[in-house]
Amino acid sequence: MKLDKTDRRILDVLQKDGRISVTDLAERVGLSPTPCARRVRQLETSGLIQGYAAIVDPKRAGQSIQAIVQIKLEQHSDEIVEGFRRTLVDRPEVLACYTMTGEMDFLLHVIVRDIDALSDFTMRRLLRVSGVRDVTSSIVLETVKRSTVIPVEELAPE
Structure with a gap:
């Protein structure tokens, strides 16, 4: 268009x-x-x-912990990659999932109520998915910028 x-x-x-x-x-x-x-x-x-x-305030909604989670798979067969994707699609705590270049295969933006919930998600969900080799989580300390606005001046010109 x-x-x-x-x-x-x-x-x-x-x-x-x-x-x-x-x-x-x-x-x-x-x-x-x-x-x-x-x-x-x-x-x-x-x-x-x-x-x-x-746009909901996560803390006021009782979701005070956000994490960036990096996932490395054992191999990249269609079966393992699609199995991992299917596992995440319906997970409410996964706000975003990206396939990545570089050392890690996937990057997740996760939101949970507390550290126990993050631990449960990591140990009982992610690490039990067939083909997951490594999970590395970083806790978000502060959100400096959060936006859903796409810069429209960069969109395709007339």
């Missing part, structure tokens, strides 16, 4: 305030409401906008 300047402005505003009304959004981007709503629908239909979500 080709994005023009107005599409990029719509994306910028919606990323910062997903609850903005179409009327207010249209005013902010210089359109009337109907064409603005049409553009938003096109961005949603194209898959560029994947959804809208509330």
Whole structure:
């Protein structure tokens, strides 16, 4: 999908305030409401906008421990890699899972209520997955920056 300047402005505003009304959004981007709503629908239909979500404060939600977990597999057969992926897909404590270049195969961003829960996740979940060779965890001490905003000026030009 080709994005023009107005599409990029719509994306910028919606990323910062997903609850903005179409009327207010249209005013902010210089359109009337109907064409603005049409553009938003096109961005949603194209898959560029994947959804809208509330951003929850982890500590207030009782999830005070975040960890970055590195996983190394014994081998990279399709069976082991897919088995590991299937194990993680439905784990609620896994916020993100990335396949990586370098020494480790996967990097996880995990959130749990306390150290005991992290230990349980590591010992009873990760280390029991067939093919896992090494698990290294680092506890997040402080979140310096957390953002879901994609810099729209970097998106494909007109």
